[in-house]
Amino acid sequence: MNKGNRVFVTGLGVVSSLGLEWKAFWAALLAGRSGIRPWAPEHCESFPVKFASPVDKEAFAAAFAGEGLFDEPMEHRTAFGLAAARSAIRDAGFAPGGEALRHAAVVVGSGTPERDPADMLLALDAQGRAIDRLAERRAALNPRLRQNNDALAEMIGRQNGCHGPSLNVSMACAGAAQAIGLGLRMIRRGEADLVVAGGADSVLNMATMAGLLMLGAPSLAENLGDRLSTPFDRLRSGFVAAEGAGVVVLESEASALARGAVPYAELAGFGCSADAYRVTAPHPGGLGAAAAMRRALADGGVEPAQVGSINAHGTSTPLNDAIETAAIKAVFADGEHYRRLAVSANKSQFGHLIAASGGPEFIATALSVRDGLIPGTLNLANPDPVCDLDYVAEGTRAQAVEYALSNSFGFGGFNVSLLVKRHA
Amino acid sequence: MPQHTDTQLAPAAGGEAFRAAKVAVEASGLHCAAGSTVAELLAAWAAGGKPPARLPFASDWLPGATAYLLDEPNLRSQLYDRKAVRTLDKQALNALAAALACAKPLAGFADPARVGLYMGMPMVEEPVPSWETLGALGRVGADLAAIQHSILGDTPPLTSLMILNSTAASHIASQFGVTGTTGVFSPWADAGLEALIEAAWSIAEGDNDRALAGASAPTVTPFLYFNYETQGLLDTGAGLPVPGEGAAFVALRPADGGPAACLAGYARGFEPDPQAAQAARRRCMEAALASAGVAAADIGWILFDPLCGRAGVAAERAAIAELFGADAPLCGWHEVCGYLGPAQPVFDVAAAAAALLEGWRVVENPKGQGLERQDVAPRHVLINASGCRGQFVSLVMSRHE
Numbered sequence: 082m083n084k085g086n087r088v089f090v091t092g093l094g095v096v097s098s099l100g101l102e103w104k105a106f107w108a109a110l111l112a113g114r115s116g117i118r119p120w121a122p123e124h125c126e127s128f129p130v131k132f133a134s135p136v137d138k139e140a141f142a143a144a145f146a147g148e149g150l151f152d153e154p155m156e157h158r159t160a161f162g163l164a165a166a167r168s169a170i171r172d173a174g175f176a177p178g179g180e181a182l183r184h185a186a187v188v189v190g191s192g193t194p195e196r197d198p199a200d201m202l203l204a205l206d207a208q209g210r211a212i213d214r215l216a217e218r219r220a221a222l223n224p225r226l227r228q229n230n231d232a233l234a235e236m237i238g239r240q241n242g243c244h245g246p247s248l249n250v251s252m253a254c255a256g257a258a259q260a261i262g263l264g265l266r267m268i269r270r271g272e273a274d275l276v277v278a279g280g281a282d283s284v285l286n287m288a289t290m291a292g293l294l295m296l297g298a299p300s301l302a303e304n305l306g307d308r309l310s311t312p313f314d315r316l317r318s319g320f321v322a323a324e325g326a327g328v329v330v331l332e333s334e335a336s337a338l339a340r341g342a343v344p345y346a347e348l349a350g351f352g353c354s355a356d357a358y359r360v361t362a363p364h365p366g367g368l369g370a371a372a373a374m375r376r377a378l379a380d381g382g383v384e385p386a387q388v389g390s391i392n393a394h395g396t397s398t399p400l401n402d403a404i405e406t407a408a409i410k411a412v413f414a415d416g417e418h419y420r421r422l423a424v425s426a427n428k429s430q431f432g433h434l435i436a437a438s439g440g441p442e443f444i445a446t447a448l449s450v451r452d453g454l455i456p457g458t459l460n461l462a463n464p465d466p467v468c469d470l471d472y473v474a475e476g477t478r479a480q481a482v483e484y485a486l487s488n489s490f491g492f493g494g495f496n497v498s499l500l501v502k503r504h505a
Numbered sequence: 506m507p508q509h510t511d512t513q514l515a516p517a518a519g520g521e522a523f524r525a526a527k528v529a530v531e532a533s534g535l536h537c538a539a540g541s542t543v544a545e546l547l548a549a550w551a552a553g554g555k556p557p558a559r560l561p562f563a564s565d566w567l568p569g570a571t572a573y574l575l576d577e578p579n580l581r582s583q584l585y586d587r588k589a590v591r592t593l594d595k596q597a598l599n600a601l602a603a604a605l606a607c608a609k610p611l612a613g614f615a616d617p618a619r620v621g622l623y624m625g626m627p628m629v630e631e632p633v634p635s636w637e638t639l640g641a642l643g644r645v646g647a648d649l650a651a652i653q654h655s656i657l658g659d660t661p662p663l664t665s666l667m668i669l670n671s672t673a674a675s676h677i678a679s680q681f682g683v684t685g686t687t688g689v690f691s692p693w694a695d696a697g698l699e700a701l702i703e704a705a706w707s708i709a710e711g712d713n714d715r716a717l718a719g720a721s722a723p724t725v726t727p728f729l730y731f732n733y734e735t736q737g738l739l740d741t742g743a744g745l746p747v748p749g750e751g752a753a754f755v756a757l758r759p760a761d762g763g764p765a766a767c768l769a770g771y772a773r774g775f776e777p778d779p780q781a782a783q784a785a786r787r788r789c790m791e792a793a794l795a796s797a798g799v800a801a802a803d804i805g806w807i808l809f810d811p812l813c814g815r816a817g818v819a820a821e822r823a824a825i826a827e828l829f830g831a832d833a834p835l836c837g838w839h840e841v842c843g844y845l846g847p848a849q850p851v852f853d854v855a856a857a858a859a860a861l862l863e864g865w866r867v868v869e870n871p872k873g874q875g876l877e878r879q880d881v882a883p884r885h886v887l888i889n890a891s892g893c894r895g896q897f898v899s900l901v902m903s904r905h906e
Contacts, residue, residue: 125653127650127653128653128657129657187775191691192669193633193665193668193669194628194633196632196633196634198634198638198639198642198652198656201632201633201634201639202639202642204632204639213564213565213566215727215731216564216565216566216567216727217566219731219734222731224735227731227732227735229628229691229692229693229732229736229893229894230628230670230691230692231691231692231693231892231893231894231896232894234896235775235777235892235894235895235896238775238777238895239777239895243775244774244775244776244785245773245774245775246773246774246775246896246898247773247774247775247892247895247896248690248699248773248896249690249691249692249696250688250689250690251626251669251670251671251689251690251691251692252671252687252688252689253669253671259688263688263703266706266710270522270523270706287653287656288633288634288656289633289665291634291656291657291660292633292660292664292665292668293665294657294660295660295661295662295663295664295665296662296663296665296666298665352686353686353687353688354618354684354685354686354687355622355674355675355678355683355684355685355687356675356678356679356684357617357678357679357681357682357683357684358679359589359679360589360592360666360672360675360676360679361589361592361663361666368684369684372618372684376686376712491671492665492666492669492671492672492675493666493669493671493672493674493675494675494678494679495671495674495675495687495689
C-alpha cells in the first residue's frame with residue numbers, strides 16, 4: 082500500500098537520438114521516428130556493429146552552450162546527464178542554484194565508465210605491461226575519462242545547488258529506474274521534498290562495445306538498417322546500443338501544490354527484485370520481472386486490472402522479450418487482463434540506453450498517461466508466437482490510461498518496475 | 506516534513522518510522538587482513554596489528570606505498586557454473602566470502618522473496634580493454650585495422666560483466682537464492698552506508714522481512730592509485746592512504762524483544778565546497794542524532810571515516826570535536842585492516858553491533874598514538890562515511906532492550 086506522501090513528476094529532461102528536450106523527444110516518439118542510424122567507433126569503420134542510436138554531438142553542444150555545464154573534463158554520459166538534469170530543473174520551474182533546490186536530493190544511475198584503448202596503451206612498453214611506464218605517462222591520460230560513477234550525481238548537485246542526499250545507483254540497465262524509485266521512497270519518507278532522479282549512459286565507444294559484442298548482446302543484422310531494433314518480432318537478434326539521459330524532478334504533493342506546479346503524472350509505485358538466477362541470463366520463467374511488477378502494483382495499492390499499459394523493457398533480444406511477455410502474462414493472468422494491456426517498447430525507436438534506459442522510458446510513460454497516447458512498437462512485422470500480447474504495432478494509439486508500468490531489467494537479474502498514475 | 510536545519514546544508518533525517526522499525530543487526534561476516542569476525546579484528550588490534558605489505562607494483566611512482574592485501578578467496582569451486590565465475594573479479598569474490606560468513610541466520614529462512622540484498626561496491630579498477638587485449642594490442646603496433654581486429658579477437662567474452670561492479674550482487678543473490686528488493690550503490694565509503702540504510706528501510710517499509718547488506722573494498726591495483734591520485738586522495742596532507750582489501754556484510758532483521766543493536770537514525774547530505782565541509786558534516790551528524798532521538802552527550806562511541814574524500818580527515822575530526830568535544834571517543838579500524846572504501850562503514854556497523862551488545866569500545870588513546878580498549882558500554886554509536894566529492898552520511902546505532 083501507498084505509505085506516505087504522494088509524489089508527482091514536475092520536471093522532465095531528455096537527451097537522446099530523438100531529441101534534446103522532452104517536447105522534441107515526445108513528438109518524435111508519437112511520429113514513429115527512428116533514432117537508429119549507421120554508426121562505427123572512431124577510426125574503426127569495419128567494426129561488426131554497424132548501427133546505433135547516437136546523440137547528435139554538434140546539436141547537443143549547441144543546445145546547451147549557454148548553460149556553462151561542460152567547463153571541466155567529463156565523460157559523454159556525464160555531459161548528457163548534466164544537460165538532462167538542467168532541462169528537468171528548468172522545466173519544473175526552478176532556477177539552478179536557487180533557494181528552492183537547496184535541500185533537493187540527487188539520485189542517478191550509472192553504468193560502466195567510458196574507456197579508450199589509446200589511453201590504456203600508455204601502460205605498455207616493449208616488454209608488455211609496465212605500470213611505471215603508465216605512471217610516467219599519466220599526464221597524457223585523457224582527463225575526460227578519469228571519472229568515477231558518482232561524478233554525475235555530484236556535478237548535478239554542485240551545478241544546481243542541491244545539498245540533499247547525493248546517491249549513485251549501480252544496477253546495470255535497471256539503474257535509472259531504480260534511482261527514480263528510490264526518489265519516490267525518499268519523498269514518501271519525508272526525507273526530501275524534491276528529488277532530481279534518473280540516469281545517463283554512453284556505451285558508444287570501441288572498448289565498451291567490443292565487450293558487449295562479446296556477450297552477443299547487440300544486433301548484427303545490418304540488412305535491417307534503421308529497422309534493426311525489433312522488440313517482440315520473430316527476427317529480433319539483439320539490442321541497438323544508444324546513448325543519452327533521462328532525468329526527472331520528483332516533488333512531494335505538498336510542495337507541488339504550494340507553488341502551483343502542474344504535474345505531468347504521479348509516480349505511484351516502485352517495485353524491484355533480484356532474479357537470483359544467472360549472471361549471464363534472466364530467469365527463464367521471468368520470476369524476477371514478475372516480482373518487480375507485482376511489487377510496484379502493491380506499493381501503489383493498485384490491482385492488476387487497473388493497469389492499462391506497460392512500457393516494456395523490450396530490448397529486442399531473443400531472451401528478454403519472450404521472458405518479459407511471460408512475466409506480464411503471469412502478473413496480469415486474472416481474467417486474462419493481459420489481453421487488454423497495451424504493451425509498447427520505446428527501444429524500437431531510440432535503442433537501448435543501458436543504465437540510462439529507464440529514464441527516457443519513464444518520461445515517455447508519464448507523457449503517455451498524461452496525453453492518452455501510447456507510442457507504438459516499431460518494426461514489429463513478424464510477431465513471435467511466444468510474444469502474443471498487444472504490442473501497439475500499428476503506431477501511436479490514442480487510449481486513455483489511468484495507470485501504466487515502466488519496466489527496466491538489468492544485466493545480472495536486477496528488475497525494476499515503476500507505476501505511473503495519470504494526474505487528474 | 507523533513508527535518509531540515511536552518512543553514513545551507515540540510516541533511517535529510519530518517520525520521521520516526523526508521524527508528525520505530527527497530528531494525529537490528531543479526532549477524533556479521535567480515536573478510537579482511539585482520540580476520541573474519543569482530544573478535545578477530547579486536548585480537549589483531551590487541552596484538553598490535555601486522556604491518557601492511559609493500560605493494561608488488563610499488564616503484565618510484567609510489568615510493569613506500571603499502572596495503573593490506575588478501576589472497577583471492579578460493580570460492581570459485583562453490584559457484585554454480587564455470588562460465589559465470591569468469592565474471593567475478595577479486596573484489597566480488599571478497600564480497601561473496603563476507604556474505605557467506607554472515608548468512609547463517611538466513612539458512613532455512615522460509616521465504617527468499619522476502620530477503621533483500623543491498624550493497625555498496627567500488628568501481629572495478631582494471632584496465633579496459635583488459636590486460637590480455639592490451640598485450641595483444643602492444644604486439645600489433647599502430648595499424649588501426651590490426652588494433653580493431655585485436656580488440657575483437659582478444660577481448661574476453663565476459664569482460665563487460667566483470668567490469669560491471671553490480672555483478673557481485675548478482676552472484677550473491679544467486680548464491681543465496683534471495684529475490685527480495687535490492688539495491689547497489691557506488692563507489693566510495695558513503696555507498697556502504699547507503700546500502701545499509703536502504704536495507705533497513707526495506708524492512709521498515711515492509712518490502713522484506715530480512716536483508717543482507719554489505720560492501721567490498723576495491724581490489725588494490727595500480728589503477729586504484731591512479732584513481733586516488735585523480736581524486737586528490739594521494740595529497741591529503743596525511744600521507745599515503747593505506748588501502749585494504751576486504752569486504753563486510755551484516756544480516757538485518759526486526760528486533761524481536763531481546764537486547765539488540767539497532768539502526769536508530771541517520772542523515773545524509775552533500776557539500777562540494779571543502780571550505781564548508783566541517784560545518785556541513787557537523788550539521789549532518791546533528792541531523793542524524795535528531796533522527797535517532799538522542800543528544801550528542803548520549804553518543805558513547807564514534808567510528809569516523811579515515812579518508813573522507815577531498816575535504817580530508819581534518820574537517821571530519823574538527824566537526825566531531827566541535828560537536829562532541831576534544832576528547833570524543835573516536836576510533837578508526839584502518840590501523841589494523843587498511844582503508845576499506847565502501848566496506849569501511851559496514852565493518853564499523855559490525856563492530857558497533859558487537860560493542861553495543863557486549864559492552865566495550867576501542868578508542869584513540871588521548872595521550873598518544875594508537876587505540877585502547879575500554880570496558881565502557883556505549884548505548885549509542887555514531888558512524889560516519891563520506892564520498893570523495895562532498896557526499897557524507899551519518900548513522901546512529903542504539904542498543905534496544
